[in-house]
Amino acid sequence: MKNINVGIIGVGVVGSATALLIEENKDIIKARAGASIRIKKGVVKDISRTDKRVKIPLTTNIDDVLEDDEIDVVIELMGGIDLAYEVAKKALSNKKAVITANKAMLAYHRYDLQKIANGIPICFEASVAGGIPIIKALRDGLSSNHILSIRGILNGTCNYILTKMSNESISFETCLKEAQNLGYAEANPSLDISGMDTAHKLLILSSIAYGIDAKPEDILVEGIESVSQDDIFFANEFNYTIKLLAIAKKVNDEVELRVHLAMIDKNEMISKVSGVMNGISVIGDKVGETMYYGAGAGGDATASAVVSDLIEIARSKSSPMLGFKRSLESGLKLKEISSIESRYYIRLKALDKAGTMAKITSILGECGISIKMLLQRESTDKNYATLLLSTHKSNEANIKKALYSISKLEVITDKPFMIRIEG
């Protein structure tokens, strides 16, 4: 039986879980891989701070792995962008297969790596949605389809906060604090809360689906900081759930990529993905809608994906990294953010004065935006009124223009807030 030697660079939460999984499940891995897997070395910053249950030789020198001719596969779990990219490049140029869970690095360098790899396997199932095999689903399972759209709940921290706000009528700040206490959110939660972590993952998925190259700064990314109980009240009133969605959508010869809060009809499967769980709905031209659900984070779930990649490499079946050998859907372009179309939900806070409604609605009318539903809510302070409304289909440019004009009205006291309505 074949032997596969592995080096792990970065033995933190996921690295330790990977080492333990390879040991604990070695029999089933051997059966499925047709090979014995041995972790020859792990690279850490500080040997004394490594999980004591991990019984592998440790070093602090990355080159001990990259320059070791006996090592067949490098598992990069160090995080960060620039150094991780250098490590992956050097591993590939030394003919070592690479497995990475590093979504930020892939958000910038996935096309560079596919070019450099030139047939050497590079796998990244763990980079999106933890243990859910969504990379393989897109690359292999749905490979005969044109992908019409992807809608993903890809960040457990955000989904936990939104679910809790919805179920318990408490504020964003209180939910965030609780998420931090439970370890679901980092001390500095901005990468999650801002939507940027979700954006990294969306860019990876959209490369497989569309072969489209974009960087995080090219796409629409909004976070969840501004969501309030008023929004949740409205959503419930009209049978919606509020989620942070990653959306990739083919519209004629363009692809929309965007990350933002969205209201989704409660009858849709994806609206039922709650708490820290992740879920991805994919619509293919032939298969229709399929959905994938599971734990999007955590050491064991992520290690499950890392080791499934290792088994794939051991079986020596590796498809091209992004699942295609010629350019996909050639001619597809990234859609301009300003021309994206959607329905919108808008929340406004205004002085409770005669003529306020007329001013607001005439701005909307001038911008070509028509109202579908409107709800006026009493504010705690009776001098103010909260207006909640949803629109018929409009586009980003018009909505931005209208909200800017509305925000300049003297009667408007708070910055207008908007959520897109999906589906």
Add this chain to the structure above:
Amino acid sequence: MKNINVGIIGVGVVGSATALLIEENKDIIKARAGASIRIKKGVVKDISRTDKRVKIPLTTNIDDVLEDDEIDVVIELMGGIDLAYEVAKKALSNKKAVITANKAMLAYHRYDLQKIANGIPICFEASVAGGIPIIKALRDGLSSNHILSIRGILNGTCNYILTKMSNESISFETCLKEAQNLGYAEANPSLDISGMDTAHKLLILSSIAYGIDAKPEDILVEGIESVSQDDIFFANEFNYTIKLLAIAKKVNDEVELRVHLAMIDKNEMISKVSGVMNGISVIGDKVGETMYYGAGAGGDATASAVVSDLIEIARSKSSPMLGFKRSLESGLKLKEISSIESRYYIRLKALDKAGTMAKITSILGECGISIKMLLQRESTDKNYATLLLSTHKSNEANIKKALYSISKLEVITDKPFMIRIEG
């Protein structure tokens, strides 16, 4: 660029959809497969009755495909068991890769074929849950896990009927008739309704998860014919949904395989799979629960799976047919049906007489079964009472014994009915 020549045996609904998909999506298939796919021949029973949109050379002689040295891949979509098995064997012995959607044939012959294939690719994603890539998820995506359990809603006909009964309070017979009118159920629906179609699929999934060999007649298979509005009333009362579930579960060194009606907590994701849709929940020891959802039938969705297999073969990455090269979890045995443990829901119809309840509960007590919830419902005929109850955990042997004894009581007027409660 490589050319792959394909022969399709059986150009009915799925075969036609496959031929059309290969033509319509040829650009994206070429990009993803790194090869050009050409359908060289299709085999049909009656050329005049073949879908006119399908523009491929047709023949009525299977050997025109099996003996054609230029054909690389045989797609078997003819159905039936014995002849289909002979066709697959002959294709493999002529060194042709095989793709099949034939679940009944695989339920009997999957191990024979894995042995005969001996490295030649044989793929069957389309045999379970149509377009949902559940075979690849188990074989590749979750390959590092011990699978703790699989729970699948694998038959759209049954799920449509159960969903409709639940939503509209109408009888089984009425729902079945409507399913037949809509084309969701066959004129002879027994393969679906009896649970046997679900059992075929369960046997395929459990081979990948556990490497366990069993035939349909070795496992517990029950259908949905006996479900009534009383059951649905009870389920709603206690927050359950009634589904036909395929269950594979590892219990120590045994595996339970069973197909039957089950009540599932409405909060579980799998309970939300409604109408004709399919869904599969898989729990791995490392990844936790993942779930897969989509269309389980229909020409296009099934063709999506067939052609994804074709792309996999063209990429020349093929893993062993059932995803393992050595025996999996050696020592695992099929669990005896009688020792399966579950919670149970029981429906009884009895004469409304003093002492009836005492007789029933004393039988349950003697069999070691304890009651968790009990509901007595008025019958339309006031001389009778309907008793609905759920039990704490018990096992099949005790439940069967108790129901037999209860059925012999003079006060019992109808055959006792039971549904297992999952999760």
